Amino acid sequence: MNAPSMTPHGYQPHGGGRTGQLVRDFDWSATSLGPASHWSAALRTAVDIVLNSPVPMVLMWGGEHVMIYNDGYAGIAGARHPAALGGTVPAVWPELWYWNSAILEAGLRGEVRSVEEQEMTTLRNGAEELVWFDLHYTPVYDSCGAVGGVLCTVNEATARVLRRRELAQAGREPRHTAEPPRVAGGGATGRAVTEELLRMAQEAGGIGSFEWFPATGRMVVSATYRRLWGFADDVEVTAELLLGMIDERDRRRAGPMRMDRHNPLEYTEFRIRRADTGEQRWLARQGEGVGDDEGRRYVGVSFDITVRKQTEQALRASQDRLAAIFGQASVGLSELDLTGRFRRVNGALCHMLGRAEQALLGLHMDDIIHPEELEENRALVRRLLATGVPFTLEKRYLRPDGGWVWISSSMSRLDDEGGQPQALIAVKTDITERRRIEVALRDLNDTLEQRVGREVEERGKAEEALRQSQKMEAVGQLTGGVAHDFNNVLQIISGNLHLMQQQAAQQARPDPAMQKRLEMAVAAVERGARLSAQLLAFARRQPLQPIVSNLGRLVSNMDDLLRRTLGETIEVATIIGSGLWNALVDPGQIENVVLNLAINARDAMRGGGRLSIEVGNAVLDEYYVNNLLDVPAGQYVMLSVTDTGHGMEPEVLRRAFEPFFTTKPEGEGTGLGLSMAYGFVKQSRGHIKIHSEPGNGTSVRIYLPRAMTDEAQEPERRTGPVTGGSETILVVEDDGGVRSVVLDMLSGLGYRVLQAADGEAALRILEREAIELLFTDVVMPGRLSSPDLARAARALQPDIAVLFTSGYPQNAIVHEGRLDAGLELLSKPYRRDELARKLRHVLNNRGQEMLARRLRAEPVGDLLPPEPAIARDSSLRILVVEDNLDSQQMVCELIGMLGHTVHGVGDGEQAWAQLRAHDFDILFTDISLPGMSGIDLARKLLAEGKPTRVIFSTGYGKEALDGLEFPAGVLRKPYDLMELKAALDNP
Numbered sequence: 001m002n003a004p005s006m007t008p009h010g011y012q013p014h015g016g017g018r019t020g021q022l023v024r025d026f027d028w029s030a031t032s033l034g035p036a037s038h039w040s041a042a043l044r045t046a047v048d049i050v051l052n053s054p055v056p057m058v059l060m061w062g063g064e065h066v067m068i069y070n071d072g073y074a075g076i077a078g079a080r081h082p083a084a085l086g087g088t089v090p091a092v093w094p095e096l097w098y099w100n101s102a103i104l105e106a107g108l109r110g111e112v113r114s115v116e117e118q119e120m121t122t123l124r125n126g127a128e129e130l131v132w133f134d135l136h137y138t139p140v141y142d143s144c145g146a147v148g149g150v151l152c153t154v155n156e157a158t159a160r161v162l163r164r165r166e167l168a169q170a171g172r173e174p175r176h177t178a179e180p181p182r183v184a185g186g187g188a189t190g191r192a193v194t195e196e197l198l199r200m201a202q203e204a205g206g207i208g209s210f211e212w213f214p215a216t217g218r219m220v221v222s223a224t225y226r227r228l229w230g231f232a233d234d235v236e237v238t239a240e241l242l243l244g245m246i247d248e249r250d251r252r253r254a255g256p257m258r259m260d261r262h263n264p265l266e267y268t269e270f271r272i273r274r275a276d277t278g279e280q281r282w283l284a285r286q287g288e289g290v291g292d293d294e295g296r297r298y299v300g301v302s303f304d305i306t307v308r309k310q311t312e313q314a315l316r317a318s319q320d321r322l323a324a325i326f327g328q329a330s331v332g333l334s335e336l337d338l339t340g341r342f343r344r345v346n347g348a349l350c351h352m353l354g355r356a357e358q359a360l361l362g363l364h365m366d367d368i369i370h371p372e373e374l375e376e377n378r379a380l381v382r383r384l385l386a387t388g389v390p391f392t393l394e395k396r397y398l399r400p401d402g403g404w405v406w407i408s409s410s411m412s413r414l415d416d417e418g419g420q421p422q423a424l425i426a427v428k429t430d431i432t433e434r435r436r437i438e439v440a441l442r443d444l445n446d447t448l449e450q451r452v453g454r455e456v457e458e459r460g461k462a463e464e465a466l467r468q469s470q471k472m473e474a475v476g477q478l479t480g481g482v483a484h485d486f487n488n489v490l491q492i493i494s495g496n497l498h499l500m501q502q503q504a505a506q507q508a509r510p511d512p513a514m515q516k517r518l519e520m521a522v523a524a525v526e527r528g529a530r531l532s533a534q535l536l537a538f539a540r541r542q543p544l545q546p547i548v549s550n551l552g553r554l555v556s557n558m559d560d561l562l563r564r565t566l567g568e569t570i571e572v573a574t575i576i577g578s579g580l581w582n583a584l585v586d587p588g589q590i591e592n593v594v595l596n597l598a599i600n601a602r603d604a605m606r607g608g609g610r611l612s613i614e615v616g617n618a619v620l621d622e623y624y625v626n627n628l629l630d631v632p633a634g635q636y637v638m639l640s641v642t643d644t645g646h647g648m649e650p651e652v653l654r655r656a657f658e659p660f661f662t663t664k665p666e667g668e669g670t671g672l673g674l675s676m677a678y679g680f681v682k683q684s685r686g687h688i689k690i691h692s693e694p695g696n697g698t699s700v701r702i703y704l705p706r707a708m709t710d711e712a713q714e715p716e717r718r719t720g721p722v723t724g725g726s727e728t729i730l731v732v733e734d735d736g737g738v739r740s741v742v743l744d745m746l747s748g749l750g751y752r753v754l755q756a757a758d759g760e761a762a763l764r765i766l767e768r769e770a771i772e773l774l775f776t777d778v779v780m781p782g783r784l785s786s787p788d789l790a791r792a793a794r795a796l797q798p799d800i801a802v803l804f805t806s807g808y809p810q811n812a813i814v815h816e817g818r819l820d821a822g823l824e825l826l827s828k829p830y831r832r833d834e835l836a837r838k839l840r841h842v843l844n845n846r847g848q849e850m851l852a853r854r855l856r857a858e859p860v861g862d863l864l865p866p867e868p869a870i871a872r873d874s875s876l877r878i879l880v881v882e883d884n885l886d887s888q889q890m891v892c893e894l895i896g897m898l899g900h901t902v903h904g905v906g907d908g909e910q911a912w913a914q915l916r917a918h919d920f921d922i923l924f925t926d927i928s929l930p931g932m933s934g935i936d937l938a939r940k941l942l943a944e945g946k947p948t949r950v951i952f953s954t955g956y957g958k959e960a961l962d963g964l965e966f967p968a969g970v971l972r973k974p975y976d977l978m979e980l981k982a983a984l985d986n987p
Contacts, residue, residue, distance in 0.1 A: 011036050011044055016051025017071045019085070023051065026086050032064045040143040045318035046151065055307050056156075059140065061149035063419060065089040065104055076133075076154055096120055103137055107150030108417035113137040117157045132161040138311060143326075144335065144414045144425060153307060212239060212255065212265075212287070212298040228283060228304055230274030247271035247280070255287070255298065263288055265300050269309075282309040332407070332428035335414075338385060338421055340365045352407065352430050354399040370396035370404060381411070385421055388413045394431060406435045493521075493829075546584045546684065547712040547931075551637050551704070552576035552615045554587055555594060562598055562611075569608040570601075577616030582711050583637040583704040585684055590639075593677045597641040597700055600674065604645025604698060612642040618703060620687070631687045636703040643699075648692040656690055677702070709909065710940075712932045722836040724749025727772035727843055731755045732762040732789065734781050738828075742775070745832050749839070759784030766796050773843055778806035778825075799853075801846035803838065805830070841954075848887050848953075848973040876984065877918075880904040881911040881925035881934060882953070891924065891953075894977055898984065908932030915941055920948055922984065927954045935964070942966055951983055 013023050013036070029035040033043070043061060047068055050057045056072030065088050074081040077092075084092040089100055099120075106113055115135045134155040142148030208225025212218075217239045221231075229245065231237060243254050250270035251257060258264040265287030273280055287300020326333055332349030336342055342360045350357050353368070369377055373395035380391040390412035396404040407428045414423040500518055555574060562572055594613070601611050618638035625631045648656065657678040674690075681688040681702055692698035729751045733739035739755055746753045754769060756762035759782050762774070774793050776786045784792070790802045805826045826838045878900050882888035888904045895902040903920075905911050908929050915923070923941060925934035938950045951969040971983045 011039060013044070013047050013051055015048075019069065019071045019074050019082075020051045022082055022085055023047070023068060028086065031066050031086055032062050033066050040148070041321065042141060042143045042148060042318055045314070045321065046140050046149070049311065049314045049318075050151070053311075056154040058152050058154065059149055060089055060104060060152065061140075063415075063417060065150075067092060073154060076156060103135075104150055105417070107137045107139045108147050110139045110147050112139070117161055132157040136308065138308070138315075140315060144423065146414060146416060146422060151311065153311070207301050207303045209301050210237075210287075210299070212300070214239070214256070214259065214296070214298070225302060228281075228302055229272065230276035230279075232276075235275070245272050245275065247273070265289075265298050269305060282306045332426075332430075334360075334426045334428070336365065336424040336426065338424065340381065340424070343423075349428055352405060352428065353397055354401065354405075368398045370398070372396075381424070384411060384413050384424070388415065388421075394435075405430060406432045546586050548582050548707045548709050549585050549587055549590075550580060550582055550711045551585070551590070551639055552580045553711075554590060555613055555615055555639070558591060558594060561595070562613075565595065566598060566602045566611065570605065571610045573610065573612045575612065575614040575616075577614075579617065580615060581617050581635065581637050581706040582709070584707040585704055586680075589680050593680055593702070594639070594641065596674075596677060601641060601643035601645060601698070604647075605643055606645070609644040609697075612640075614638075614640045614642070617706075620703060628687065630682075635706040636686070637706055639702040639704070641700050642697065644697045647694045647696050647698055648690070649694055653690060653692055657688075674700075709931075712908075712936045722749075722833045723840055724751060724836060725840065725843060726750055726752065728752040728754065728770065729773045729775055729839070730762060730765055730769075730771045732757075732759065732774065732776035732780065732786070734758060734777065738777075742835075745835060746775075746839075748832075749836055751839075758782040759786065759789040762789055763792055766793050766800075771797060771800055772846065773801045773803060773839065775803050775805065775839075778804050799846065799850050801842045803842050844954075844973040845884070845887075848890075848975070849884060851890065851975075853890075876900045876921040878902045878922045878924055878984070879911060879914055879920045881906075881908065881923070881929065881937065883907060883926065883929050887926075891980070894980055895924075895984070897977075898981055900984070906930075908934065908937040911937055912940060915944075915946070915948070919946070922949045922951060924951045924953065927952055938966070938968065 013020060016023060033039065046059055050059050050068060051070050053070055056076055058067055058069035058073045060067055067084055067087055067089060077084050080092055090097045093100060103113055117132045118135055119132050134157050136153040138151045139147045140149045140151050206224065208228045209222045210225050211220040219237045219239060221237050239256050243251065243256055246254055247270065253268040253270050255264040267286045269282060269284045271280055272283055282305045283302050284305045285300060285302045287298050289296055289298050291297055326346050330348055332352045333346045334342055334349055335344035341362055341364050345357055345360045350360060366374060377393055377395060380393060383389060384391060390410065392408060392410040394406065394408050397407055399405055408431045409426050409428045411424055411426045413421050414425055416422050559574060566572060598611060616638050618636045620633055620636055622633045625633050656674050658675060678688055684704055686702060686704040689701045690698065729746055731739060731742050731753060733742060734757055743753050743755055754765055756765055759780055763784065774790065776789060778786050780786050786804065793800050803824045803826060805828060824842050826835065878895055880888060880891050880902060882891060883906050892902045892904045903914060905914060908931055923938060925937060927934040934952060941948055951971060953971045953973060969983050969986065971979065
């Protein structure tokens, strides 16, 4: 025998005590069973049953009858243990092979055999010994359905046989409680001995005998019979008592329930519940009738078959598990006959081949194997049938849709007990994806050097782009801070200049020279403001006012401006692509970008050349944007400005977007043109790229994301007279100079003005003073930020209006280049007239919101005297467009009280959808709306030719609509119910 060694990783038998550990440590690869990790599921299950059974058992597997047994059998094997483990029956029990060979052959044929008190001579304690065994042989089926081995349950009967022999020699007649069946023999003494021998045999074999008298129900039973049922010696046993102890499921098999049959006691098996322990056991029973019909009685025997039933149940469960494994396995499993036709397949194989089970059964494997692998497969199958050597082959199988699936197929031969081939077993795995990856890897390896070179180059570009982006971000933050301080300085200068202009104009005899100097100073401030705006644009902190625009139309409208700016020596060519998409941009900013790029191009061409401006559609794919930061693939509108100038050196091109970097002579450029374009494009979620070579000119390409909505009209610049008011305004500004100028400007406009240098001081004023408007800088020192101050102010005074101002709003109220919804901002530096108009707009909106809240709180009857009922045909259908929800609800309620049908929406896009779907008599809209403005909405409506009257509601007054090209009503905020009624009634 081989020395025990560790079993390979995989399956490990469970439990089994000392013998179980020996099984786990044994090197099974040296036997015909092979490594335990390769054992079939049926063999594994049978081994687990054997090792954990309390009854001595030995499993003899395969054609060589390799032995696997448990602790109980190890005691019977005696000195042969542990060498017998893993050995073959002929080698371990050579002295018994003449007898075992016939039994094992019958078991491998599927036959069940039982032998009681089999006499054998075995080697025990170093000497031969005569022993007797009760042996029960049961076939065990393998996973393929054929018999794989024989299971032997062993009970040693040596002590029982020797005792019986001793009694027989002594001639004693033992006591018994029931008269056993009669046995042929002569003489009383011989009959007594025979009966005693029969009783002893029954007790040794666990067989109980009984007599049953159906007429009375009386029974005469042996002591063994009582032990089988768990009865004490003094319990009277009757047929009725036994019937109640039989399991209800098996009660119909009992003799009293089969009296209509010729032999009610023919062989049967049933479950009982023992009288003493309550344990359920399986019993077998066999009997026959004796005597005539009048005095007919029945004699029979019964014995316990619980162990056999448990073994059968375990084997059935194992076979069920194997069937379930076969059906539910994730790999393809199949059984083929020796010619190669499928006769059993599982679901995984059907799915793999794309064929139903019925379509595969009977199909020959050659019919669906790819021609290139067919001959090799046939040769391997022939070798398998001849030698039994399994093989694995990767081959393609045809699917019904005409496609081919790559499959790794491992095929082995299934033999009977005589070693004759019975079937072919195949395990298949889909390797299509693996083969695809292998092909891709081969292709990759073929070009690995080139690909590595490209990847290194692309990585270098990406790292350089990241470094450049980080540098630009750092410089942007620096320039943004500079712009903030610069704007504060400009605001002080600008404010004082405007105040001086106002005072000079009020003098009885104005000084023309002084007026001219003031105008020159104001112009210088405006140039400084433009420079500051460029800094903020580069820093991506400039609040944008984007609308859906057609870049082709914007560029075409700049044609005259460009020609005047560039001069006659520069030829300007504008190319607008057909079917141009729209883009969401700030029109003023994009015009500045084009103008700056054109001026740079003019300077680069030094006296003459050609400037080409092209606008068209472009798609940036994943490959293009792979090494770009924050640029998604998708549809863009491309704007390119190309010149025929001297081009850029690589070092100049690398630094082109840096602020204040310029190659122009001192005094001829600020170095902010390209940096401003870079910041604006990034803030607009676009991409900018420069292509330039020395001597071959420069092309700057800008890509802006496509907008999917219709083009909107650019909002009108607000004009009109400058008006003030008497409301109380709280100014919060940390810069003392700016704060002083603003106080003078507001006081000059008639407002009552309070001041604070930080948020905490402002909050203390708000707690004691009634304020109509909070005018606060965005960037404030201290713990209380300006947005937090605004929220605290509204908590203290819900009716307060808030206007922010800043030269550098950072990310406090501007995100992704856009002012947060519902906020108002006045950018520094601003003029006196801009401040006045913005204040009136915000205060008028405040008055409208206050009126809305008051009207909802007051009883309807107090608002308007009773009016005559409006006739049904005079009721108007009115669409209200107002982004402030309070104002929208108030207007809708008032219009409803006037007897009209009203519908409210919050922006121009929703309003346009309603106007196209329904007919309205009046469009009642605010001018300032998110997205499409109220004026653009009215223009689109009138362009459709619908007879809808337009009424604008605005906080800027009628002056904001001067020059409007179509008739419209204007209702200035705040308004009351009577003013609203008059506007609706006035045609």
